[in-house]
Amino acid sequence: MHLTPSAVSSPGKVLLAGGYLVLDRAYSGLVFALSSRIHVTSAPLKDHPEGTISVESPQFKNAHWAYQINKNLDGAGVVVAQVEHEGSSENTFVETTIRYCLNYLSMMQQDAPYFFPSIKLTILADNDYYSQPKSATPLPRFNKLGVPIFEAHKTGLGSSAALVTSLTACLLSTYSKDGTPLELTSEKNLKLVHNLAQASHCAAQGKIGSGFDVAAAVFGSCVYHRFSPALLEPLQSTEEAEHDPNHFAPKLAAIVLSNWDYSVKKTKVPPGLRVVMGDVDCGSSTPGMVRHVLAWRKEKGQVANAIWDSIEEQNQGLINMFAELSLAADEEQDDYITTLHTLAVTKGPFNAVQGSGNVVIQVLRQLRNKILSIRKSIRDMGEAAGVPIEPPSQTKLLDYLSDECSGVVGGVVPGAGGYDAVALLVVDNEDVINGIKEKLKDYKFEGEQGDQGRVEIMGAREEHVGLKVEDREQYELL
Numbered sequence: 018m019h020l021t022p023s024a025v026s027s028p029g030k031v032l033l034a035g036g037y038l039v040l041d042r043a044y045s046g047l048v049f050a051l052s053s054r055i056h057v058t059s060a061p062l063k064d065h066p067e068g069t070i071s072v073e074s075p076q077f078k079n080a081h082w083a084y085q086i087n088k089n090l091d092g093a094g095v096v097v098a099q100v101e102h103e104g105s106s107e108n109t110f111v112e113t114t115i116r117y118c119l120n121y122l123s124m125m126q127q128d129a130p131y132f133f134p135s136i137k138l139t140i141l142a143d144n145d146y147y148s149q150p151k152s153a154t155p156l157p158r159f160n161k162l163g164v165p166i167f168e169a170h171k172t173g174l175g176s177s178a179a180l181v182t183s184l185t186a187c188l189l190s191t192y193s194k195d196g197t198p199l200e201l202t203s204e205k206n207l208k209l210v211h212n213l214a215q216a217s218h219c220a221a222q223g224k225i226g227s228g229f230d231v232a233a234a235v236f237g238s239c240v241y242h243r244f245s246p247a248l249l250e251p252l253q254s255t256e257e258a259e260h261d262p263n264h265f266a267p268k269l270a271a272i273v274l275s276n277w278d279y280s281v282k283k284t285k286v287p288p289g290l291r292v293v294m295g296d297v298d299c300g301s302s303t304p305g306m307v308r309h310v311l312a313w314r315k316e317k318g319q320v321a322n323a324i325w326d327s328i329e330e331q332n333q334g335l336i337n338m339f340a341e342l343s344l345a346a347d348e349e350q351d352d353y354i355t356t357l358h359t360l361a362v363t364k365g366p367f368n369a370v371q372g373s374g375n376v377v378i379q380v381l382r383q384l385r386n387k388i389l390s391i392r393k394s395i396r397d398m399g400e401a402a403g404v405p406i407e408p409p410s411q412t413k414l415l416d417y418l419s420d421e422c423s424g425v426v427g428g429v430v431p432g433a434g435g436y437d438a439v440a441l442l443v444v445d446n447e448d449v450i451n452g453i454k455e456k457l458k459d460y461k462f463e464g465e466q467g468d469q470g471r472v473e474i475m476g477a478r479e480e481h482v483g484l485k486v487e488d489r490e491q492y493e494l495l
């Protein structure tokens with residue numbers, strides 16, 4: 018294999034609509050890619066035995082992992098084994114991704130004796146992925162938290178999906194048969210990265226989720242319909258992946274190169290609007306929420322499907338309103354801009370906004386009501402399933418922000434919901450953001466255990482861009 022030093026990044030995510038439903042291919046997920054990204058760079062590693070991969074995350078303590086890659090002398094594939102060293106820990110997502118990528122690559126080079134030049138991989142995460150210490154001065158980019166990863170408070174932006182996607186793309190770009198790195202921006206190769214990253218991510222997390230987070234990390238903001246879980250069933254044996262590459266590698270390559278049945282339709286937030294993420298510091302992602310909702314759906318059959326069908330119809334309405342607003346922004350620019358300026362200084366429900374004859378304000382009112390209606394259905398589903406998807410303290414917070422803050426179209430509990438986070442759709446205006454922060458300054462959020470916490474507005478916003486090839490030099494200046 019030839020070695021081409023590479024650098025890539027992929028975004029975090031927010032599932033604005035379709036939580037739980039997106040686990041079933043019949044239903045949509047509306048996922049926005051965020052500005053917070055996870056970056057992975059590669060460089061030659063000197064003074065190490067051939068086939069060593071050294072990985073580090075300099076923002077954390079004891080975040081160094083080393084792996085030895087050995088060709089399987091009895092047939093296809095490679096054996097990837099962690100090289101233990103003092104203070105080393107395990108990182109299932111890193112190890113599984115390396116194992117999957119290198120077994121895939123070994124199958125692409127069966128016609129010649131191959132070896133893997135030793136490399137060093139560096140993982141860097143934008144600060145919003147983890148709660149940061151309070152600081153009077155702006156934090157450095159990729160702030161060093163100085164604690165082990167497991168001690169960092171993750172903020173729910175999808176760090177593992179972005180990590181696995183960036184690591185996959187970086188490895189496929191670094192190792193090549195002839196020194197020509199994989200062209201990562203072609204649709205064909207993005208699909209390859211997607212399939213391989215989905216396989217690695219599901220294996221590492223030990224379950225086959227909908228994969229909306231990996232899809233957003235690769236393709237960016239989109240309306241997503243998942244792939245059939247059966248596609249990955251043959252790869253769920255970690256034993257085979259770790260100890261029987263002769264069977265695992267060809268099977269993996271065939272699955273990754275096959276035509277998957279997911280769908281991705283690119284989308285964007287309408288111009289002049291933006292997504293704002295709120296991190297709840299006493300949040301708790303109630304474990305087993307997904308299991309409980311799926312058990313309820315299985316038990317309640319038609320009743321549950323009727324609720325899901327209703328939510329899907331409302332989600333499609335939301336998606337259509339985004340398209341209508343984007344069209345209005347093009348076709349009635351002056352009206353659009355004027356209306357958003359007015360909304361930026363108006364609290365919901367926008368009835369007071371004059372010019373009710375114009376399309377823009379009508380669609381914005383419909384959008385606001387659609388979000389309220391989706392939230393009601395989500396609450397109904399949560400109550401029926403006995404799962405706190407939008408618990409009362411989140412309802413109180415979302416209603417407060419939607420009614421008391423100027424420029425807020427609406428907000429939801431994203432993804433699986435619970436107590437962790439809120440996602441707001443607001444007029445893209447600094448005064449609107451500052452107004453929300455002001456309203457939250459003394460807001461006391463009641464957590465699941467009755468404890469009180471604060472809600473912090475995060476810097477991350479929608480950015481819509483998926484996997485990106487990066488300029489390596491920007492990291493050398495850090």
Ligand SMILES: Nc1ncnc2c1ncn2[C@@H]1O[C@H](COP(=O)(O)OP(=O)(O)OP(=O)(O)O)[C@@H](O)[C@H]1O
Pocket residue numbers: 074108109110111140141142146166171172173174175176177178180222
């Ligand atoms: N910067 C990083 N460097 C190395 N590994 C990381 C990094 N960030 C995340 N990980 C890996 O991803 C794991 C977190 O994945 P997990 O599925 O538990 O959470 P998640 O849903 O992806 O997190 P969130 O959505 O809150 O970001 C960590 O335990 C670690 O193994």
Ligand SMILES: C[C@@](O)(CCOP(=O)(O)O)CC(=O)O
Pocket residue numbers: 031032035036037038039040173226227228229307431432433434
């Ligand atoms: C509940 C689910 O539909 C979304 C989970 O979203 P999040 O991890 O809470 O952002 C699970 C999935 O899609 O894999």
